[in-house]
Amino acid sequence: MDTDALPLGLLEPDDPEFDDTEGDATGIADQEDGGHHPRSTVVLIVFAPKELEPKRFRFRLDETVGDAAKAAAKKFEYEVGTPSFQTKDGTVLDRSVTLRAAGVHNREELELVDAGGGV
Numbered sequence: 001m002d003t004d005a006l007p008l009g010l011l012e013p014d015d016p017e018f019d020d021t022e023g024d025a026t027g028i029a030d031q032e033d034g035g036h037h038p039r040s041t042v043v044l045i046v047f048a049p050k051e052l053e054p055k056r057f058r059f060r061l062d063e064t065v066g067d068a069a070k071a072a073a074k075k076f077e078y079e080v081g082t083p084s085f086q087t088k089d090g091t092v093l094d095r096s097v098t099l100r101a102a103g104v105h106n107r108e109e110l111e112l113v114d115a116g117g118g119v
Contacts, residue, residue, distance in 0.1 A: 066095030085110040
């Protein structure tokens, strides 16, 4: 599947990668699209405070963590703050680096947080 042709942002249930759980969530260096082309996008499963269900998003790997988190925060209807993502181990990602440089994995679960303390 050519992920470059798929829309960015919030995934709808009819998106081909919405429930794509085949294979492991792999590191950036190993992410390939069908074994032929390196991925230029990543699907993230984002949790947010006060929300029971996560949302799935597709972002370009060259997008900054801050821009991706801001787009996700908007879809969760958070309007203020300095959003970022936090990993399961509690690491808050640097908003100024790209998703690729932050080392996010395809289908990784991240929590939406405010870089200043909470969304």
